Amino acid sequence: MIRIYQYLILEIYFLLVFCSGLIPRLTLRLDDLCLRVPYNIKEGHTVFFQDGAEKLFIGGTNYVLQVNVSNGHIMENFTLPDNRDHFCNKPSCGNTITVIDKFQNSMLVCGTNGGNPRCWKLHPKSSNHSRGVMEEMDGKGIAPYSYSQNSLCLTVDGDLYAAAPLYKEGTSLQFRRKAGSQTSVWMYDPWITEPTFITAFLARRPRDPVNEKMYVLFREKNPDSSLEADPWISRVARVCKADKGGSKRFFQNIWTSFLKARLVCAIPNEFLYFNRLQDAYVLHAEDWRESRIYALFSSSWNATAVCIYSLADLDHIFENSSFKGYNGEIPSPRPGTCVEDSKSLPMATINVIKQHPEMNQWVQPIQKTSPFYISNSNYTRIVVDRVKAADGKKYNVLFLATDTGKIHKFLEDGSEAFIISEISLYEHSAPVQSMKINSEKRQLLVGYPEQMSVLDLQRCQHYNTSCQDCVLARDPYCAWTENGCTSQIKEGIQNIATGETHLCFNSVNHVTRTKRDTSSSSPVPEEINHTVPMGFPFYLSCPIESHHATYTWLHGNDLISCNPTQSTCLYLIPNTNEGNYGDYTCQAEELDYKKIVKKYNLRSPPQSRSINIAFKISAQKHLLLTPFTLVIMLVF
Structure with a gap:
C-alpha cells in the first residue's frame, strides 16, 4: 500500500514537471555535418580513449582504431595477437576491448580475449618507439572475462588501478592497485557486496600531494532485504593515493584508508529515492574543493534523475561523520587520514577501517530539496562541459544520452535545468555505448553499435x-x-x-x-494563397520551431489556440464556407517575443463550372497527399 502511494505521488510530480515546460526546446534532425566512423561489424561493446585534442582510440572486437576526430579518418588499425580458442564460434570467444589508457610510456589495451583476459602495450606511429604491439601481460583483475561483466580502469602517476573480476564466474570484483611503481593493494572482502563500479578519479592537490585521494563511485547490493527496500544502494568510496597497505603483521597489501558513504538522490519529503547509480561525470576545478560530480541515477519505477555533488561536501562527510556501528573513542590518527607511511598506522586506527568503514552521515546533493532534474526518459550516459559566455561568466552544459540514441543538451541554470535541444546522431534507435566530450575542440564523441559519431557542440x-x-x-x-x-x-x-x-x-x-x-x-514570411471551393475540407499547417513557444491562429478577430503535434500546428476547416475565407496568421509567443511563422490567404474560386471542377480536383489531390487529413475527414 505504501509503495502504491509513492508511485501515485511520483506520477503527480511528473505531471507538474512536464506541465512546467521541462522538455527540449528544439528537436534537431540528423544532418550531413555530423562526422561518422562506421565499424566493420555491429559491436556489443565499445570503449573510447582521448589522446589530446585530435586523436581518439576506439576499442571494439579484435581491433583498436586510432581516429582523427577533425576529419574522421582512421589513422591506424591495430590488430592484436590472437590467443583465442579458434574452435569456439560464440560471440563470447572474441577479444572485446574493455580498457584503453596510457601507462608507462605506451598505450595499454586490455580485452576479454575469449575468456582469458590479456593486456597489450601498443606504440602508435606518433610515439618515439617502434610501431605496433610491443609487450603482452596477464589481464586478470584489469579486464573482465566477458564484456557484460563490470569493470573499470584508472591510471595515476605511473600506477594502474582497476576493478574487474578475478574469476570467470565474475567473483572477487573489487578496486585494486594492480601495477606500477607502488605496491599492489586490494580491498577487504566484507567491505562491499556484489558491487557495480561506475567510475574512479583522482582529486589532485598540487600543494599537498600526501593528501591526494582517489574516489570510487559504485552501487552495491542493499543489506536491507525487506520488500520495501530497493535491492541496490549507491556509494562513494575514498582511498589515499599514498596508501601502501598495512604492516606485515596486519592488513598487508590491503587498503588502510578505505572509507565509504551513501550517495543520496531523492525527493526527501516523499521518501522517494533514486538508488541505482548508472553513470557519473566529474567536472574538475583548479581547487579540488570546487570540483563537482554529476551523477545519473535510475529507480525501481523506471524514472531517472541527475544529482550534483560537491567534492568538498564529500570530504566533509569522510572527515567529520561518525562511523556506522562504532561507538568507541575515535583513535588518532583518524581512520581514513592520509599518511606518508601507512605501514606504521596503529592497530586501533586500522581496526576501525576493517570493521566499520561506512560513514553514518549520507552525502547529500548540492540541491538538497530535490534532484537537479527528474525524467521518465531512460538516460544511460552523462558528460558535462564548462563554457565561458559573452558576459564573461562560465556556465555548465550537460549532455545526456538516452537508451534510444538521442542526446539532450542541458543548461545548468542555477538550481534549474533548461533543455536546449534534442538531437539524434544515428538513423536507428540504438543505445549509446560510449560518450566522451572534447572540450578543447568543442566536440561530443558518441559510440553506437555500428558507428562512432562526432557532434559539433x-x-x-x-x-x-x-x-x-x-x-x-x-x-x-x-x-x-x-x-x-x-x-x-x-x-x-x-x-x-x-x-x-x-x-x-x-x-x-x-x-x-x-x-x-x-x-x-x-x-515576416510571404503570404501563401490558396483557392478552396465551398463545402470542401481544408487544413493549414504551421511548423513548430520551438517546443517552449505557444502557437495560435489569428483569423479576423478570432484567436484560436493550437494543439501542436511533434513538428506542426494544424488548423482544420472541415467544411469551407464564406466565413472561412480571408487571412490566417500563425504566430508563436515565447517569453517576451512574438513571431509570425506562417501567413495564408484563403479565397473562393471563380464561379465558372470548368474552373470550379478543376479546383475541386486540385483540392482533392491536396487532401489525398496527406494521410493525416484523410483520418481527420473520416472523423468529421
Whole structure:
C-alpha cells in the first residue's frame, strides 16, 4: 500500500514537471555535418580513449582504431595477437576491448580475449618507439572475462588501478592497485557486496600531494532485504593515493584508508529515492574543493534523475561523520587520514577501517530539496562541459544520452535545468555505448553499435533566423553578432540567464546587421494563397520551431489556440464556407517575443463550372497527399 502511494505521488510530480515546460526546446534532425566512423561489424561493446585534442582510440572486437576526430579518418588499425580458442564460434570467444589508457610510456589495451583476459602495450606511429604491439601481460583483475561483466580502469602517476573480476564466474570484483611503481593493494572482502563500479578519479592537490585521494563511485547490493527496500544502494568510496597497505603483521597489501558513504538522490519529503547509480561525470576545478560530480541515477519505477555533488561536501562527510556501528573513542590518527607511511598506522586506527568503514552521515546533493532534474526518459550516459559566455561568466552544459540514441543538451541554470535541444546522431534507435566530450575542440564523441559519431557542440546555425531566435536558445556556445548567430561570442548578444530578447533592441546593439543585410528582427514570411471551393475540407499547417513557444491562429478577430503535434500546428476547416475565407496568421509567443511563422490567404474560386471542377480536383489531390487529413475527414 505504501509503495502504491509513492508511485501515485511520483506520477503527480511528473505531471507538474512536464506541465512546467521541462522538455527540449528544439528537436534537431540528423544532418550531413555530423562526422561518422562506421565499424566493420555491429559491436556489443565499445570503449573510447582521448589522446589530446585530435586523436581518439576506439576499442571494439579484435581491433583498436586510432581516429582523427577533425576529419574522421582512421589513422591506424591495430590488430592484436590472437590467443583465442579458434574452435569456439560464440560471440563470447572474441577479444572485446574493455580498457584503453596510457601507462608507462605506451598505450595499454586490455580485452576479454575469449575468456582469458590479456593486456597489450601498443606504440602508435606518433610515439618515439617502434610501431605496433610491443609487450603482452596477464589481464586478470584489469579486464573482465566477458564484456557484460563490470569493470573499470584508472591510471595515476605511473600506477594502474582497476576493478574487474578475478574469476570467470565474475567473483572477487573489487578496486585494486594492480601495477606500477607502488605496491599492489586490494580491498577487504566484507567491505562491499556484489558491487557495480561506475567510475574512479583522482582529486589532485598540487600543494599537498600526501593528501591526494582517489574516489570510487559504485552501487552495491542493499543489506536491507525487506520488500520495501530497493535491492541496490549507491556509494562513494575514498582511498589515499599514498596508501601502501598495512604492516606485515596486519592488513598487508590491503587498503588502510578505505572509507565509504551513501550517495543520496531523492525527493526527501516523499521518501522517494533514486538508488541505482548508472553513470557519473566529474567536472574538475583548479581547487579540488570546487570540483563537482554529476551523477545519473535510475529507480525501481523506471524514472531517472541527475544529482550534483560537491567534492568538498564529500570530504566533509569522510572527515567529520561518525562511523556506522562504532561507538568507541575515535583513535588518532583518524581512520581514513592520509599518511606518508601507512605501514606504521596503529592497530586501533586500522581496526576501525576493517570493521566499520561506512560513514553514518549520507552525502547529500548540492540541491538538497530535490534532484537537479527528474525524467521518465531512460538516460544511460552523462558528460558535462564548462563554457565561458559573452558576459564573461562560465556556465555548465550537460549532455545526456538516452537508451534510444538521442542526446539532450542541458543548461545548468542555477538550481534549474533548461533543455536546449534534442538531437539524434544515428538513423536507428540504438543505445549509446560510449560518450566522451572534447572540450578543447568543442566536440561530443558518441559510440553506437555500428558507428562512432562526432557532434559539433557549436551548432549555432540552428538559431540563425534572427537575433531573437539566437538569444531564446540560451546556448552558451552561441551569440548574435554581425555575422549572425555564431560561435564567435566575443561582444555578441546573449541572455543565458533568462533568454529574454530585449537585448536585441537596446541602443547599442539594435543596429546589428548580418552580411545579408537583414535586421536583428525576424523576417515576416510571404503570404501563401490558396483557392478552396465551398463545402470542401481544408487544413493549414504551421511548423513548430520551438517546443517552449505557444502557437495560435489569428483569423479576423478570432484567436484560436493550437494543439501542436511533434513538428506542426494544424488548423482544420472541415467544411469551407464564406466565413472561412480571408487571412490566417500563425504566430508563436515565447517569453517576451512574438513571431509570425506562417501567413495564408484563403479565397473562393471563380464561379465558372470548368474552373470550379478543376479546383475541386486540385483540392482533392491536396487532401489525398496527406494521410493525416484523410483520418481527420473520416472523423468529421
